[in-house]
Amino acid sequence: QIQLVESGGGLVQPGGSLRLSCAASGSIFSIYSMGWYRQAPGKPRALVARMTSGGSGDYVSSVKGRFTISRDNAKNTVYLQMNSLKPEDTAVYYCHAQVSAIVEYWGQGTQVTVSS
Numbered sequence: 001q002i003q004l005v006e007s008g009g010g011l012v013q014p015g016g017s018l019r020l021s022c023a024a025s026g027s028i029f030s031i032y033s034m035g036w037y038r039q040a041p042g043k044p045r046a047l048v049a050r051m052t053s054g055g056s057g058d059y060v061s062s063v064k065g066r067f068t069i070s071r072d073n074a075k076n077t078v079y080l081q082m083n084s085l086k087p088e089d090t091a092v093y094y095c096h097a098q099v100s101a102i103v104e105y106w107g108q109g110t111q112v113t114v115s116s
Helices: none
Strands: 002-007 010-012 018-026 033-039 046-051 057-059 067-072 077-082 091-098 104-106 110-114
Touching: 002 091, 002 104, 018 033, 018 091, 018 110, 033 067, 033 077, 046 067, 046 077, 057 067
Parallel strands: 010 110
Antiparallel strands: 002 018, 018 077, 033 046, 033 091, 046 057, 067 077, 091 104, 091 110
16 A cells, blocks of 8 residues: 655746655555546646656656656655646546556645635
8 A cells, every 4th residue: 555645735926836755654665656637626636747757757748847856765755846837737646656567656636726
């Protein structure tokens, strides 16, 4: 079992920044991929960013150059630094861990609202 706990969401003005954190615990040795998804009202959950096996980030085009995914192995934590936030970034953000082709885990989600 793996537990994922997100933090760092909130209300921010357009152009502002937030950093999301995802702390993983449990059988973390079995994780081979971690990333962030988001779900806006009335829309399906969609990938935002994920760590590649080489340790770099893979991003959806709408956030490239604005968001950065990183990890701290000592803390078993993955981060999503979000800069130049736009109203269309408003969503619930979920941390995701892939263990195998059919086994995955999700965090509880954290709300990000970008509004003036």
